[in-house]
Amino acid sequence: MKQTCRVQTLASESGCSVDYCPGCNAFHVKIGFATLNFNPEGFAVLAATLGTALARFQGQRRREAQDGVQEGPGGGVFH
DSSP, X not given: OOOOOOOEEEEEETTEEEEEETTTTEEEEEETTEEEEEOHHHHHHHHHHHHXXXXXXXXXXXXXXXXXXXXXXXXXXXX
């Protein structure tokens, strides 16, 4: 007999959500109409990777703002 999922929404924002099902021991990451399923270890790696990427992006933006660098049309950089 197949066990019924007992999904718990852990976070939800602007068309994205992260659910967890203890029966499946899986995280369900929903982005728009797509759902990606991760085991806890895989989800931890994904979360850490996204956090690192965001921190690097924000640091780059801060450095650019301090240096007075602005991105121009088409992605070019103007000083």
